[in-house]
Amino acid sequence: MTAQTNHLLTVSNLSMRYNKHVQALSGVSFQIGTGECLGVVGQSGSGKSTLARLLLRLDQPDEGEMMLLGQPLHKLKGEALRQWRRHVQIVFQDPAAALNPRLSIYQSVMEPLNNYPQVTPVFLRDIRHSPREMAERLLSMVGLPPEWLNRKPHQLSGGQKQRVAIARGISLQPDLLICDEPTASLDVSVQAQILNLLKDLQEQLGMSYLFISHDIAAVRFMSNRILVMKEGQLVEQFDADQLLAAERHPYTQQLVQAVTA
Amino acid sequence: MAGFINRYAVWIGLGVWLLLAVMTLLGPYLIPHDPLAVDMGKRLQTADATHWLGTDHFGRDVLARLVAGAKITLGLTLVAISAALLIGVPLGLLSGYVGGVVDAAVMRVVDALVAFPDFIIAISIAGILGPDVTHVVIAIVLVKWIGYARVVRGTVMTEKGKAYVLAARVAGTPGVKTIFRHLLPQALPEVLVLAALDMGKIILMISALSYLGLGAQPPMPEWGAMLNDAKMMFQTHPVLMIYPGVAIFLVVLGCNLLGDGLRDRLDARGEW
Ligand SMILES: Nc1ncnc2c1ncn2[C@@H]1O[C@H](COP(=O)(O)OP(=O)(O)OP(=O)(O)O)[C@@H](O)[C@H]1O
């Protein structure tokens, strides 16, 4: 990253407790640059999903600031918050749970765009007037046949459902797409395909990613920089190609050894 | 037999309701007697070609009264159940979705009401308001909305933390839209089952309260009121109690079969 002005998101001193005593996050600070992918690794329970929930404003931080495009994300309320949500979208871990089983693929894919009639992503500019065509294009962008719009989630495999969830996630052309273990619930054979798709879309659309995973190899493949978390605290952050460097924190080395061993 | 009833419970239940509807719509054309027409010269006649089920102690045609009673039962039950749904479902949605103070307030009322059996509350309310069939319906609605509020609240509370509801929030879907698009459809199957079962209970309540003299008043041919009317003559003319009794029994059975059948299908398939 070159200049400070290039930062999309600046998080400072973020803390969050569940039920007043579970300290899920304490004093976390980092930045994400425009078009950058920041990987997040850490053991189960280290606060990765909590961080995602705060950035999505599904929960409120107890302390700290989140500045997105110069706006204080942590202060937004009501309609202003709803309007701001389109800048940060998510791909959840389990696509089966993230799609309403009663709705068709078409309905699920179009839900975000229907909520923001004034938003026109560049890749939909020529067809913004036609919901059907937009939905078809979104499906083809994630490598699914447009005819599948009329299907229900249960007619799709896990990997296909995750593609639908990704289509939803990119549909508003968000500045930041959070991926919370997007391949963890998928078959090993399709994990690589989904990672490639996410990477291609990032380059194509110039989005920034917060990529959360247990899979260190996947994080290294996806990310420019990596952030290591432990028990709600930031252990260290570094450029992705420095993952195996000798000066890595012992905890990071431990995580790396756990996969290579 | 039990297997047959289990398998076709929904259809048998629907069949009973269909029969009731047909009786209500076509009955007046098929039976050429006024259910209220008194003819003291024809008191307590046994069944014959003109009066298929005989006449009562005022010489009124029993079948005509049973058919007119079906209309009253059907009408009052539908009014009561609709009102209970219209109060209970929105309150359950609100309570479950908003939580906090709103939820606490609704639940306090619910807890106070569920402490007593439905029937006791209904009798008390009907007793306080005075004997009238409208008062019975009001009493039933006041008791019956609670079930819907609880069922809907429970579903909303478990569903609202699930990923697809969070995903809707992230996608910018406003709260009200999320409730109607994502949460209400999830609660609907259970609501339908409860409504089917409640219809049987409501019919029984209306009849029972009318039998006790709190509900429908003479000469209204409501089934419970007919039972009440006939009870002095039970020794000499027991059929006058048996006909409305059997009618009540069959309709309540139909409602319960419908409710149980729907519940089994719901359990088996999870969604429908
Ligand atoms: N809704 C909640 N209520 C109470 N505690 C919670 C809740 N959600 C998470 N926690 C706790 O907060 C801490 C951080 O959880 P979080 O889900 O952020 O971890 P994570 O790093 O995403 O773990 P995983 O890798 O297993 O997904 C854990 O101790 C967890 O038990």
Ligand SMILES: [Mg+2]
């Ligand atoms: Mg997590």
